[in-house]
Amino acid sequence: MSPSFVPPSRGVLDDCVRLATTAPSLHNSQPWKFRVTPPEVEVYADPGRHLPVIDPAGREHLISVGAAVFTLRLAMRRAGYDVRCDLLPDPADPALAARVTAGRVTPVDQLTEQLAAAIPHRHTNRSPFADVAVPAGAVDRLRSAARREGATLTVAGPVARDAILGLARAADRRLRERPHYADELRRWTGQNARHDGVPVWAAAPWDALEIMPMRDFVPVGPGPRPREPFEPHPTIMVLATAGDTRADWLRAGMALQRVLLTATWLGLATTPISQPVEVAAVRSVLGRTPAQMVLRVGYGRVSGRTPRRPLSEVLLPAGPSRVTATGNGDERP
Structure with a gap:
């Protein structure tokens, strides 16, 4: 230097x-x-x-x-x-x-x-998208963004798209059957969300066409959850990495954010669909290389950004400390 x-x-x-x-x-x-x-x-x-x-x-x-x-x-x-x-x-x-x-x-x-x-x-958009195809030029930009971070982004054709969405719905059902799944979901969503988590207003309606597997967040109010028709032919993409180590997971996150920011710059809305990569048996059939995230991409109305923690909560003091399970700095010799 x-x-x-x-x-x-x-x-x-x-x-x-x-x-x-x-x-x-x-x-x-x-x-x-x-x-x-x-x-x-x-x-x-x-x-x-x-x-x-x-x-x-x-x-x-x-x-x-x-x-x-x-x-x-x-x-x-x-x-x-x-x-x-x-x-x-x-x-x-x-x-x-x-x-x-x-x-x-x-x-x-x-x-x-x-x-x-x-x-x-940039924000996650859980609302219905317009039934409009994503232009080929935009798809190429998103693929290039993933490659720059050492990942691949594959656009699912009609048959693969329907299969992935079916797998996502099946994975969502399996997740709901896990012990304590509802408790964990409740901790991070709904009225409990303040500077973190998913607030009530950010929860999506159910898909009236029963195509899109939306996360079953806490009830948004009294009565049945609102239902709206989602796009019948969504653009679905799979982000994958060559390996499946901790370093690969970090690279997948860097690639994911580059893709999401590129999409935002292009005026595209995005929704991560994580259920199919949260069930090992489903994740294993998503591709030849380890799938890290499934994305829905399209054109949607603008929605709000979820809250963020203040800087004071995420900054560690200078010095030789480590992060413990409580998330605080723990001084070690």
């Missing part, structure tokens, strides 16, 4: 972390912590926010953290710095997911500008 290198200020890096917290996560659990030591930001997986019933191996936990890592990288790059990202840099500290380091000052390219501009607008 050049002797004339001036690292970004703590304020700049705090702003980058704030943007990183807008990343998507399972049930909006926001399972991340950050330690800022200019020019570095360490990203930790918060074990206290792991959902053990729906995600026993912690795969989606790390995908969520990977999405935050990508957003942090993008924000630091948008701030005008070259960026280096080291995944799982300390074998002795498995909670440390990534170390992101700002390097020399570098001009910001157009793609970085576009993706960074999409960060405040």
